[in-house]
Amino acid sequence: MFVLPGDRIGCVEEFEAGEGVYEENGELYANVAGRLIVEGRTVRIEPINKIPKLDKGDVVVGKVIDVKNTVAMVKLTRKIGHDRELARSLIGILHVSNVQNEFLKSINSVIKFGDIVKAEVLDESLKLSTKSKGMGVIKSKCGKCGSELVLDGDKLKCPKCGNVESRKISSDYGKGVL
Numbered sequence: 001m002f003v004l005p006g007d008r009i010g011c012v013e014e015f016e017a018g019e020g021v022y023e024e025n026g027e028l029y030a031n032v033a034g035r036l037i038v039e040g041r042t043v044r045i046e047p048i049n050k051i052p053k054l055d056k057g058d059v060v061v062g063k064v065i066d067v068k069n070t071v072a073m074v075k076l077t078r079k080i081g082h083d084r085e086l087a088r089s090l091i092g093i094l095h096v097s098n099v100q101n102e103f104l105k106s107i108n109s110v111i112k113f114g115d116i117v118k119a120e121v122l123d124e125s126l127k128l129s130t131k132s133k134g135m136g137v138i139k140s141k142c143g144k145c146g147s148e149l150v151l152d153g154d155k156l157k158c159p160k161c162g163n164v165e166s167r168k169i170s171s172d173y174g175k176g177v178l
């Protein structure tokens with residue numbers, strides 16, 4: 001059986017979500033177009049178009065969905081060099097020790113919720129690094145008014161309210177996803 005993204009597959013009482021399947025409010029939906037495969041209780045989708053796998057050294061783009069003191073969780077959306085979107089379920093982990101070369105006490109001071117970051121994949125468990133110059137925040141919004149921040153020296157400035165914020169800024173900031 002073929003399914004399309006957004007098709008309802010079942011509910012969590014019937015199946016466990018495998019690759020290409022996501023859960024929302026107890027219901028399971030297809031995240032990609034492909035062939036539905038049921039193995040025991042697990043349901044997964046074999047995509048028609050192969051989703052790129054992530055390996056050490058790959059460069060990815062994602063959105064920061066949670067920031068704690070020592071880690072930020074990044075929902076990965078793209079692999080640089082691929083035009084296909086990544087599976088919805090891929091979450092990368094950026095640890096405070098992998099953000100920048102200089103010592104950083106709290107990740108919160110340079111990476112904020114909602115930031116779009118470019119990062120290097122460190123291993124298959126999707127640990128990320130933004131240490132090199134091109135890596136870091138490429139798009140960010142003002143914490144006060146929500147406008148898009150623009151580059152101002154080594155800081156980011158809000159063109160609307162003048163608020164100045166610190167980030168680990170990528171050399172590709174504001175250039176769009178490259």
Ligand SMILES: [Zn+2]
Pocket residue numbers: 142143144145146147158159160161162163
């Ligand atoms: Zn502002």
